[in-house]
Amino acid sequence: MKVVVLTGAGISAESGVPTFRDANGLWEGHRVEDVATPEAFEASPHLVHRFYDARRAALAAVEPNPAHRALARLESELGERLLVVTQNVDDLHERAGSHRVLHMHGQLRSAWCLACDERSPWQEDLSHGPACPTCGASALRPDVVWFGEIPYGMDLIENALGDADVFVAIGTSSLVYPAAGFVRLARMWGARTVEINLEPSAATSVFDEARHGPAGELVPAWADELLGAVRAT
Ligand code: BJW
Numbered sequence: 001m002k003v004v005v006l007t008g009a010g011i012s013a014e015s016g017v018p019t020f021r022d023a024n025g026l027w028e029g030h031r032v033e034d035v036a037t038p039e040a041f042e043a044s045p046h047l048v049h050r051f052y053d054a055r056r057a058a059l060a061a062v063e064p065n066p067a068h069r070a071l072a073r074l075e076s077e078l079g080e081r082l083l084v085v086t087q088n089v090d091d092l093h094e095r096a097g098s099h100r101v102l103h104m105h106g107q108l109r110s111a112w113c114l115a116c117d118e119r120s121p122w123q124e125d126l127s128h129g130p131a132c133p134t135c136g137a138s139a140l141r142p143d144v145v146w147f148g149e150i151p152y153g154m155d156l157i158e159n160a161l162g163d164a165d166v167f168v169a170i171g172t173s174s175l176v177y178p179a180a181g182f183v184r185l186a187r188m189w190g191a192r193t194v195e196i197n198l199e200p201s202a203a204t205s206v207f208d209e210a211r212h213g214p215a216g217e218l219v220p221a222w223a224d225e226l227l228g229a230v231r232a233t
Helices: 038-043 046-061 066-081 091-094 153-162 179-188 215-232
Strands: 003-005 082-086 100-104 106-113 119-121 139-146 165-170 192-197 209-210
Touching: 003 046, 003 066, 003 153, 003 179, 038 106, 046 106, 046 139, 066 082, 066 091, 066 215, 100 153, 153 179, 165 179, 165 215, 192 215
Parallel strands: 003 082, 003 165, 082 100, 165 192, 192 209
Antiparallel strands: 106 119, 106 139
């Protein structure tokens, strides 16, 4: 059985990472749509760097929750038959023990040099204009995918969706494309589709099955069911 899991901000909410579009989804009064664009970075680089510096620094204080750990457990049994595609830029899947994780919207702990095009692992702030470890230029930006930019790994993701028997979306509002369209592709290509989210999302009606409640409870239960079915075959 081949499984593709798509995760969004909701899977990290119980770890204390804020989501984007809930009641508290503003950062210093800005919507994510106003700070996560190349235009915002060009107009106000310091503001955009501060947004990402704050979120990168906050990673030190959070830990994976039972939902991240359940997906790592699933990978330890399914191996290459599981791919986690995450929209999240945190590293909680990896810290829970997952290895097969594709960060389609990039990662907070990576910096991209606009002078030499190299990506480097990055833990510190970027707002003071540090030098690129490869070329020395002061031209680093967060290695994340903003509105209007092409997400990472689209060919690999589409191939995995085409092969999947099961597609599960966890903790995403399904408002941002192309991720919001994966359920339609997976269904069209024959996968059974399941939504796990705190509340109905913009795409709930498209899924074969929807389970609503906290990911920290629902994902471990779903993973146990799936492993039971895999072992029975
Ligand atoms: C819980 C929970 C708990 C809470 N348990 N659940 C018009 C129509 C259609 C598309 C477009 C359009 N105009 C423009 C577009 C395209 C655009 C787009 O989709 N815009 C929309 C706003 C309409 N998309 C793009 O520009 C993308 N690029 C693109 O399309 O390129 C073209 C192309 C594609 C493919 C091939 C070739 C070409 C790029 C999108 C980049 C998005 N970037 C961001 C920022 C990344 C860096 C960062 O983190 O700062 O990604 S925006 C932000 O939204 C972030 C997230 O990954 C993304 C999705 O958010 P997510 O994860 O769904 O979070 P929330 O907060 O929205 O939802 C959380 C959910 O969790 C909620 O439902 C809660 O209920 C739930 N929840 N607690 C379970 N405990």
